[in-house]
Amino acid sequence: MGSTSSTLLKIPNVEELVQETGFSPAHIIRLYDRFKVLDKEGRGHLCPKDFGAIKELAMNPIRDRIISAFFSPGKETVDFYTFVKIMAHFRPVDKDRPKDPNSPEPINSRSNKLKFAFQLYDQDKDGKISRDELLKVLRDMLGMQVTEEQLESIADRTIQEADLDRDDAISFEEFRKSLEKVNIDHKMSIRFLR
Amino acid sequence: MESYLFPFDSLICMLLGISFTVGFTLLLVFIIVPAILGVSFGIRRLYMNSLIKLFEWATLRMERGAREKNQHLYKPYSNGIIAKEPASLEQEIQEMRRGGAEPEFDMSDIFNFCRRGVESIVDDEVTKRFTPEELESWNLLTRSNYNFQHISTRLTALWGVGVLIRYGFLLPLRVTLAFTGVGLLVVQSSIVGLFPNGRMKNYLSDKVHLMCYRICVRALTAIITYHDSENKPKNGGICVANHTSPIDVIILASDGCYAMVGQVHGGLMGVIQRAMVKACPHIWFERSEVKDRHLVAKRLSDHVADESKLPILIFPEGTCINNTSVMMFKKGSFEIGCTVYPVAIKYDPRFGDAFWNSSKFGMVNYLLHMMSSWAIVCSVWYLPPMSRMEGEDAVQFANRVKAAIARKGGLADLLWDGGLKRGKVKEVFKEEQQKLYSKVLVGSSEDRSRS
Numbered sequence: 070m071g072s073t074s075s076t077l078l079k080i081p082n083v084e085e086l087v088q089e090t091g092f093s094p095a096h097i098i099r100l101y102d103r104f105k106v107l108d109k110e111g112r113g114h115l116c117p118k119d120f121g122a123i124k125e126l127a128m129n130p131i132r133d134r135i136i137s138a139f140f141s142p143g144k145e146t147v148d149f150y151t152f153v154k155i156m157a158h159f160r161p162v163d164k165d166r167p168k169d170p171n172s173p174e175p176i177n178s179r180s181n182k183l184k185f186a187f188q189l190y191d192q193d194k195d196g197k198i199s200r201d202e203l204l205k206v207l208r209d210m211l212g213m214q215v216t217e218e219q220l221e222s223i224a225d226r227t228i229q230e231a232d233l234d235r236d237d238a239i240s241f242e243e244f245r246k247s248l249e250k251v252n253i254d255h256k257m258s259i260r261f262l263r
Numbered sequence: 264m265e266s267y268l269f270p271f272d273s274l275i276c277m278l279l280g281i282s283f284t285v286g287f288t289l290l291l292v293f294i295i296v297p298a299i300l301g302v303s304f305g306i307r308r309l310y311m312n313s314l315i316k317l318f319e320w321a322t323l324r325m326e327r328g329a330r331e332k333n334q335h336l337y338k339p340y341s342n343g344i345i346a347k348e349p350a351s352l353e354q355e356i357q358e359m360r361r362g363g364a365e366p367e368f369d370m371s372d373i374f375n376f377c378r379r380g381v382e383s384i385v386d387d388e389v390t391k392r393f394t395p396e397e398l399e400s401w402n403l404l405t406r407s408n409y410n411f412q413h414i415s416t417r418l419t420a421l422w423g424v425g426v427l428i429r430y431g432f433l434l435p436l437r438v439t440l441a442f443t444g445v446g447l448l449v450v451q452s453s454i455v456g457l458f459p460n461g462r463m464k465n466y467l468s469d470k471v472h473l474m475c476y477r478i479c480v481r482a483l484t485a486i487i488t489y490h491d492s493e494n495k496p497k498n499g500g501i502c503v504a505n506h507t508s509p510i511d512v513i514i515l516a517s518d519g520c521y522a523m524v525g526q527v528h529g530g531l532m533g534v535i536q537r538a539m540v541k542a543c544p545h546i547w548f549e550r551s552e553v554k555d556r557h558l559v560a561k562r563l564s565d566h567v568a569d570e571s572k573l574p575i576l577i578f579p580e581g582t583c584i585n586n587t588s589v590m591m592f593k594k595g596s597f598e599i600g601c602t603v604y605p606v607a608i609k610y611d612p613r614f615g616d617a618f619w620n621s622s623k624f625g626m627v628n629y630l631l632h633m634m635s636s637w638a639i640v641c642s643v644w645y646l647p648p649m650s651r652m653e654g655e656d657a658v659q660f661a662n663r664v665k666a667a668i669a670r671k672g673g674l675a676d677l678l679w680d681g682g683l684k685r686g687k688v689k690e691v692f693k694e695e696q697q698k699l700y701s702k703v704l705v706g707s708s709e710d711r712s713r714s
Contacts, residue, residue: 103385125383128693130700131373135380159381189373207368210376211704212697223368223704231370239370248371256374259382 082150090157090176096261100156104149114146115139130210134189142194158185161258182257183248187241197238200224294440298477307486307638311614314637317421318613324418368704376696429635437482437634444478445531449538451475456541465571468542469520476517485639487514494645495519496574496604499567501596504606505668506578508619509626510633511608514641521576522546522566526553544572560599567601574604579661592661602648605664607672611640644671 080086080101087094105111107119120126120136129135139147139155147155160177174181190198190206203224211220231239231247239247297303451471458464480487495518496502502521504511515521523545527536536547546566552558566572579592597603610617614637619629633639646667651660668674 100385107384120384123383123387125387126380128696129376129380129383130693130697131376132380132693135377135384156381156385159378186371186374186377189377190370206373210373210697211701212694214697214701215704227368227370244370251369251371253371253374256371257378259378259385 080149086150086153090153091160091163092153092157092261097153099261100153101149104152114148115152116146130212131189131206134192134206134209137192138185138188155185158182159257159259161260162254177258179253180245182253183245184241186257187244190239190244197236197240198244199238200228203227203239290436290439294481295443295478298481299474301473301477307481307484310484311486311638311640314614321418321421328418372700429637433484434631434635437484440478440482441634444475444482445535447478448472448475449535452538452542456538465543471542472520472539473517476513479513480517483510483513483633483639484637485510485514485641487518487640488642489518490642490644491647492518492645494604494647496521496606496645496648497602498572498574499570500574500602500604500648501563501567501599502574502576502604502606503579503592503596503664503668504576504608505672505674506580507608507610508617508629508633510617510639511578512576514608514643515576515606518643520573522573524548524563524575524577526550546575556595560595563596564599564601567599579665592665594657594661597651597661597664598657600651602650603660603664604648605646605668605671607644607646607668607674609642609644609672609674611642614638614640617641642672646671 080097083094083097086092086097092100104115107123108115109119109122117136117140120139121132126132126135139152141147141151154176157176158181162177162179163175187198188194190202192202192205204220207220207223228237228239231243233243233246234240293304293306448471451474452468455464455467455471458467502515504515512523516523520543522543523539525536525547527533527547527549536545539545540547544566546562548559548562563575566575577596579594579596581593616636617633617639624632649660649664649667651657655663
């Protein structure tokens with residue numbers, strides 16, 4: 070228990086976080102409290118098991134993919150800083166942000182949201198969604214409710230429509246193009262209160 | 264020097280002696296005698312009302328101070344940090360399809376699952392239920408406050424005085440009362456046990472139990488409002504209530520007589536259990552017997568079939584929930600086939616949080632917390648009796664009772680299992696989501712292939 074200002078002091082690099090992610094200090098405190106609740110053993114970082122303990126997440130068909138999105142390749146833990154940066158992907162797009170060509174692209178830009186979604190498909194991180202990877206995602210989302218043939222036909226159709234350079238895989242650009250008309254901001258944003 | 268101290272010394276002794284006697288007499292008159300007779304002076308209610316006024320003042324002061332210093336007042340949101348999409352998964356997927364010619368897999372479908380997943384990382388319904396409820400106003404207990412900073416000397420001084428009163432005066436008083444209550448319970452029920460079985464024994468045992476529980480209620484400074492007492496549980500039935508803390512037992516048992524159910528413990532608890540059983544029949548299970556569901560069911564039904572025995576008190580959630588919701592009821596007690604008397608218990612968190620987080624705090628720690636809070640204020644509603652209807656199975660009956668309790672107590676009715684505090688989610692929930700999604704996708708392609 071402490072005051073707002075003392076909680077802010079406990080969180081490392083708050084200024085940087087606010088700058089980079091666009092969250093307000095109040096949001097960061099909220100996320101910090103949540104981080105502490107998830108970090109049951111109080112180690113200061115989270116591991117996949119801590120995410121697995123969230124009941125509502127456990128019933129999500131693509132739970133494992135979402136969890137691994139939080140961990141950089143090869144790392145087994147995620148600290149608060151990285152946690153917030155990844156959460157920042159889900160901030161609604163700032164409509165009134167001035168288009169400053171020199172500043173880096175904000176984390177919650179449309180392009181970065183698409184990149185986040187792309188990595189959910191592209192598990193081996195080779196920059197392309199292969200037919201196999203697509204099948205795996207479909208199997209995750211549909212479970213045992215459909216047959217292998219149905220899955221394959223869905224996968225074939227999807228690649229046919231999106232794969233423009235005919236290499237039997239979907240690159241990030243093709244992915245982006247096929248989702249041109251989709252309102253990414255609406256689908257990939259979480260409304261943070263206050 | 265020494266002769267100087269002597270008269271002083273005896274004066275102090277005399278003063279101490281007098282204050283002890285006076286204190287003890289007051290204790291007796293104002294607390295124990297009313298407990299025996301079952302009447303109340305209304306002191307506790309007066310206390311509660313003055314505390315409310317005090318808390319309101321303290322909160323206003325804090326808000327004013329925060330505004331002056333231009334800081335963010337950390338206002339806890341009981342609704343969570345994010346505004347979640349109110350539509351269910353099925354509705355969302357249907358929405359996706361509207362406007363399109365045919366429902367087909369789209370690579371953006373994954374966004375929905377992804378967003379829901381991340382939403383639950385930030386804020387999920389279940390983890391919330393196992394942490395203490397957040398308060399909107401401050402109750403001068405630092406354990407429930409995020410905003411405590413030095414806003415004004417007056418406020419800090421008030422808090423300091425509060426600490427002194429709670430730990431220096433209230434806590435020792437309550438501990439004494441608690442020991443008295445428990446001691447009297449053990450001694451008196453053993454004495455009653457010596458009587459031959461019959462109406463006299465039952466009458467005495469009821470009186471003894473009630474008296475001791477009432478003393479314990481005062482030991483916690485519990486201010487309880489009972490509603491709808493005409494629905495109080497009768498013999499030959501089972502009383503079912505939502506569970507927030509071990510104190511629930513004391514709260515209910517101080518207003519009526521129940522047969523308790525539980526595991527046999529060693530130590531002090533064991534002594535109490537053995538003494539209670541001498542006066543009237545309770546159901547204590549050995550650890551090994553607990554696993555045998557048939558044995559448990561049989562003992563419960565036998566007890567219920569005997570009209571002369573008291574109604575059984577059961578908490579079907581199986582574990583302590585933080586009093587903002589009611590979780591899944593275990594169906595065992597609903598299979599017995601007798602009348603069920605539901606009871607809803609709602610604590611007022613402003614005075615002291617009664618929730619016992621058994622994974623975080625031990626029992627002694629918890630009791631100390633309870634006894635050093637201002638008071639425990641709660642409301643008890645006795646709901647009209649319910650029985651299992653034709654064609655209803657135990658699970659449906661349990662859910663019906665649960666919904667009634669949740670509605671009456673103003674608690675959220677959740678499907679989740681209280682066992683989730685410690686256990687893992689069943690795969691079947693994940694399959695539900697997969698089914699929903701596949702129905703939209705593949706269900707439609709079947710239509711297409713037909714046409």
